[in-house]
Each structure stands twice: as structure tokens, then as C-alpha cells.
Amino acid sequence: MLISSAFAQTAPAAAAGGGNLMSSLTSMMPLVLMFVVLYFIMIRPQMKRQKEHRAMIEALAKGDEVVTSGGLIGKVTRLSEGFLHLEVAPGVEVQVQRSAVAQVLPKGTLSTGK
Template sequence: MVSEAFAMAGNAAAQQGGRPGYETVIMLVLMVAVFYFLLIRPQQKRAKQHKELIDSLKIGDQVVTAGGIHGRVAGIQEEILSLEVATGVRIRVNRSAIVNNQNPLEKKDKQEKQDKQEKQ
């Protein structure tokens, strides 16, 4: 009786296992593609924009740090910026802490340049 049950179970498994596994591979590839376009690519784009922002800083720019400190760039070293937050008050911050450049004219010029590049 037990041997008959094993024989039947083996027969059913052989019938179901005949399907190819390409459907699973296609689903995995689609999931990776969705993750790439929804998560990885936008993050890379933001990182590129942040790097451009940091590289374009110059003395006199009004900036905001990640901690919310507003100041004017008073000095630039390789990885350290000196910000003047009040008259005669300077603090040192890492370049990577800068999240926003508040110079409206430069923003407008950069936007115009980007629009021209996209049209070409």
C-alpha cells in the first residue's frame, strides 16, 4: 500500500516538473529592470547633480548645509568650505554637507544652459 502511494506521487511529480523554467527567469529580469529604472537610475542622477553643485561652488555663493545652516562661502579648500553665517562668524563644513546653492541668477543661467543642451 505504501509502495503504491510512492508510485503515484512519483508519477504526478514527473508530470508537473516538465515545464521549462524560462518564465521564472523572465520575471526576475523584469524585476531587476523595474528596480533599475525606479531606484538606481534616479539615485545616480541625483548624485551626479549633487557633485555638479559641489564642484560649481565659488566664494560668495549663498548656500544651505544638510543641517539647515545658511551661509556665504568665504573660503574653499579641497574638501572643506569656510562659511560666513554672520558678520565675522565663520564655520568650517565639508563640501558634501552642502545641499543647495541659493544664488538665483546662477540657477537661472544653469537652467537655460540645460535647456539649450536638451534642445540640441
């Protein structure tokens, strides 16, 4: 007797399933809209910045003047696959990771102090 009453209770819900599907899609629309807005406001610009940074790092050459993410300013003296050597003062060279370069400065930005 219990089983037949359980089937009887679910029968009207199954029959009205077409309208129920439309209402659940409509209720999910704000969530989908928020994700689309989030993508265009936050995710897409971040991916663009990462792509530009990667291109800048790959284009580094000997003699470029750079600023690292730690604030060191120097001239590139040697390059290897994952690292580069910066001359931060006459005769003083430090080795940093390529990914630590935050910005490439225009040529002649570093003054020699003369």
C-alpha cells in the first residue's frame, strides 16, 4: 500500500516536468550571467597580462635595463634558460630568475653617476 501511494505522489510531478525544467533554467540564469561578467572583468584581463609578461621575458636581451619584482634595478649581462645575471652596480652582479623581471626600462634609464 505504501509503494502505490509513493508512485501516486510522484506522478503529477513527472507530468509537470516540462514546465519545471524551464523554471529551473530561469532560476540558474543569474548565476550564469554572473560568471560571464566575472570572466570579462577579471579572468580575461589577467590572462592577457600573463601573455604580455611571458612575451616580455622571452624578448629579454643582453644590455636591457630591468626592474625585478623585488625592486632591484640593473642591466642584463648574461642570459640562460631560466636565469639572468644583472649588474646592479659596477662590478656587482646578481643572478635572478627570469620570471622575477617586472618591467623592462627604456635604454639609458640607469645613470652611471657621472
